Amino acid sequence: MDVLLAEGDADLRTLRRESLGYTVDRGMAGTGVVASLPGADPSRGIVLRADMDALPIQEANTFSHASCHHGVMHACGHDGHTTMLLGAARVLRQLPQLPGSVHFVFQPGEEGGAGAQKMIDDGLFERFPTQAVFGMHNWPTLPAGEFGLRTGPIMAAGVRFRITIRGKGAHAAQPHLGLDPIPLACSMVLQCQTLAARHKDPVAPAVVSVCMMHAGDTDNVIPDTAELRGTIRTLSSAVLNQLQDDIRRIGDGLAAGYGATIETEFFQYYPATVNTASEAALCEQVMRDTFGDHATHADVPPNMTSEDFGFMLEAKPGAYVLIGNAPRGETGVGLHHPAYDFNDDIIRDGVRYWVALAQAYYVGPRRR
Ligand SMILES: [Zn+2]
Ligand SMILES: [Zn+2]
Known part of the structure; x- marks a missing residue:
C-alpha cells in the first residue's frame, strides 16, 4: 500500500470518482453516493463512511483553498473525510480481492440533517449487506499522526x-x-x-x-x-x-x-455514538500496528458533541474513531470555527487507516 501511496503519486485531492473504476449508487438521502468493492462472498460487507456536507459559516481564512461560496465553508473537515475515503477506495481496488465486500459510503446531511438515518431509511443496509460500520472524524485537539477512540459512547x-x-x-x-x-x-x-x-x-x-x-x-x-x-x-x-x-x-x-x-x-436530534467492544478493539489494533502505540489513544474521553453516525451504530456493530488534525507543534483551530482548516497532511494517514482496517476486518490485524 505504501508503494501505491508513494511520494509523487497522483494527488488524491484531484481524483474524480469516475476515474476509480467503481459503479456508484447515487441518490440515497438525496445526494448520497455509495461505491462497493465486491468481496469473494458478497453476503459479507462492511461500511466505511465519510460525511460530505459543509456548514453555513462565512470562512475567515484567506488562503487559496478557502471556500469560494459566500457564507458556506467546510468548517468540520468533511471534505477531508471524503478525500480520505476516496483514497482508500482507490488503493483497495488495486489490492487482492478481500473475502467480503467494502462499501464506501459518502453521506450527506451530517450537520443536523440526519443523513445517516435517511440513508438507512432509503435501504442502505438492504442494498449493501453489512455486518459492521466504521466512521472517522478529524480532531483538532489531537496532533496530526495520532488517533483516538474508546469503547462505548464516544459522542453524545x-x-x-x-x-x-x-x-x-x-x-x-x-x-x-x-x-x-x-x-x-x-x-x-x-x-x-x-x-x-x-x-x-x-x-x-x-x-x-x-x-x-x-x-x-x-x-x-x-x-x-x-x-x-x-x-x-x-x-x-x-x-x-x-x-x-x-x-x-x-x-x-x-x-x-x-x-x-x-x-x-x-x-x-441524534442518538449517542456508541462503539461496540470487539470492533473498537479491532480499530485500536489497526492503529497500533499501522501507526504505533505512541500514536494510539485507546481511551479518549467522550465528547458532548453529537454525530449522526450514532444512527448507523444503533443498527450495526462498529466503531467511530478520531484522527488528529492539529498541525505539528500547534493547537488546531476548533471544528465549526470560521478559521478552521482541514490539515491535508493527515490525508495519507487516513487512507492508510481505512485500508488497514478493511484488510484487518477480513484477514486479521497485521502483526509487527
Ligand atoms: Zn460538524
Ligand atoms: Zn463533522
Missing part, C-alpha cells in the same frame, strides 16, 4: 427543546393585572440547571443548555409570552429520556402553580 445523544410560557400581558407598573411570563422563564432556566446537577446520576454526563431566551419588545410592557430554546446532550438514551420527562414535569408544575400555560416541545 441530543435533543433540542422549545419551551413556550404563556402568561398575560400588562402595564409594567401593574403586574398584578397580568401574569408575567418572564420570572417563570427565569425559574425554568435555573431549574433546568438543577436537574442536570441534582436529579440525574452524577456519574452519567449530561448538559442542559438554554441557548435562547426571548420575551417582550420594550421596557414598560409585560409581555404575554416568553420562549426558551436549548439542547440536552447525554451519553445515554435513558438519561436523555429522563431529562426530557423532568423538564416537562417542571414546566407543568410551574404552570399549575402560577396559572400560566407552559408548552414544552422536544425535537429529536
Whole structure:
C-alpha cells in the first residue's frame, strides 16, 4: 500500500470518482453516493463512511483553498473525510480481492440533517449487506499522526427543546393585572440547571443548555409570552429520556402553580455514538500496528458533541474513531470555527487507516 501511496503519486485531492473504476449508487438521502468493492462472498460487507456536507459559516481564512461560496465553508473537515475515503477506495481496488465486500459510503446531511438515518431509511443496509460500520472524524485537539477512540459512547445523544410560557400581558407598573411570563422563564432556566446537577446520576454526563431566551419588545410592557430554546446532550438514551420527562414535569408544575400555560416541545436530534467492544478493539489494533502505540489513544474521553453516525451504530456493530488534525507543534483551530482548516497532511494517514482496517476486518490485524 505504501508503494501505491508513494511520494509523487497522483494527488488524491484531484481524483474524480469516475476515474476509480467503481459503479456508484447515487441518490440515497438525496445526494448520497455509495461505491462497493465486491468481496469473494458478497453476503459479507462492511461500511466505511465519510460525511460530505459543509456548514453555513462565512470562512475567515484567506488562503487559496478557502471556500469560494459566500457564507458556506467546510468548517468540520468533511471534505477531508471524503478525500480520505476516496483514497482508500482507490488503493483497495488495486489490492487482492478481500473475502467480503467494502462499501464506501459518502453521506450527506451530517450537520443536523440526519443523513445517516435517511440513508438507512432509503435501504442502505438492504442494498449493501453489512455486518459492521466504521466512521472517522478529524480532531483538532489531537496532533496530526495520532488517533483516538474508546469503547462505548464516544459522542453524545441530543435533543433540542422549545419551551413556550404563556402568561398575560400588562402595564409594567401593574403586574398584578397580568401574569408575567418572564420570572417563570427565569425559574425554568435555573431549574433546568438543577436537574442536570441534582436529579440525574452524577456519574452519567449530561448538559442542559438554554441557548435562547426571548420575551417582550420594550421596557414598560409585560409581555404575554416568553420562549426558551436549548439542547440536552447525554451519553445515554435513558438519561436523555429522563431529562426530557423532568423538564416537562417542571414546566407543568410551574404552570399549575402560577396559572400560566407552559408548552414544552422536544425535537429529536441524534442518538449517542456508541462503539461496540470487539470492533473498537479491532480499530485500536489497526492503529497500533499501522501507526504505533505512541500514536494510539485507546481511551479518549467522550465528547458532548453529537454525530449522526450514532444512527448507523444503533443498527450495526462498529466503531467511530478520531484522527488528529492539529498541525505539528500547534493547537488546531476548533471544528465549526470560521478559521478552521482541514490539515491535508493527515490525508495519507487516513487512507492508510481505512485500508488497514478493511484488510484487518477480513484477514486479521497485521502483526509487527
Ligand atoms: Zn460538524
Ligand atoms: Zn463533522
